[in-house]
Amino acid sequence: MQNIAQRAFRVLAAFSLCASFVAACASAPAVPLPREELDGAKYKLVVISGRMDSRVVQFKVQSGGVVGVLVDEGKILSQLVGLPANLEMFKLRPVExxxxxxxxxxxxxxxxxxxxxxxxxxxxxKDNFVWNLESATWERVQE
Structure with missing residues (x-):
């Protein structure tokens, strides 16, 4: 009986260690994307408010700011009829x-x-961007 209890304790300890390791990896600090690498970078909206989407936005550096242009409609926006090409979804300026x-x-x-x-x-x-709006996961598209 004691042997079973010891095994159970070891299994629980191993799961706890694995969970701690995964949490530590998940909370690793994000690597900032330098401004010069932002021009042409594409980001995919994987999930928004619990729904899968997959729209892709490409960011273009312009004088005084950055514009995010829709390059792939994804699942949600593909349902719209007459969505204009090269739709500007983001108009941004750097924070000083x-x-x-x-x-x-x-x-x-x-x-x-x-x-x-x-x-x-x-x-x-480098791998994603975060924003202050609703819950969403944006991941960088590597080409």
Missing amino acids: GTENAYEGIFVNYQPDGSRAESEVKLTFN
């Missing part, structure tokens, strides 16, 4: 004193055709 933070406007299109503009703050990293 930071290397990879921007603020500006995000244009949100819904499957019913409605459109809303929201103020947004983004922080670009």
Whole structure:
């Protein structure tokens, strides 16, 4: 009986160690994306508000700021009829004193055709970007 208890304890300890390791890896600091690498970078919206999407936005550096242009509609926006080509979804300007933070406007299109503009703050990293809007996962598309 004691042998079973010892085995159970070892198994639980091993699971605890694995969980701690995974949590440590998941919380590793993000690597900032330098401004010069942002021009042409593509990011995919993997999940938004619990729904799969897959739209892709390509960011282009312009004088005084950055524009994010829709290059792949993904699952949600593909349901819209008449969505214009090269749709600008982000209009951003750098935040002073930071290397990879921007603020500006995000244009949100819904499957019913409605459109809303929201103020947004983004922080670009090598593998993803994070923003201050609804829960979403944006991952960088590596080409």
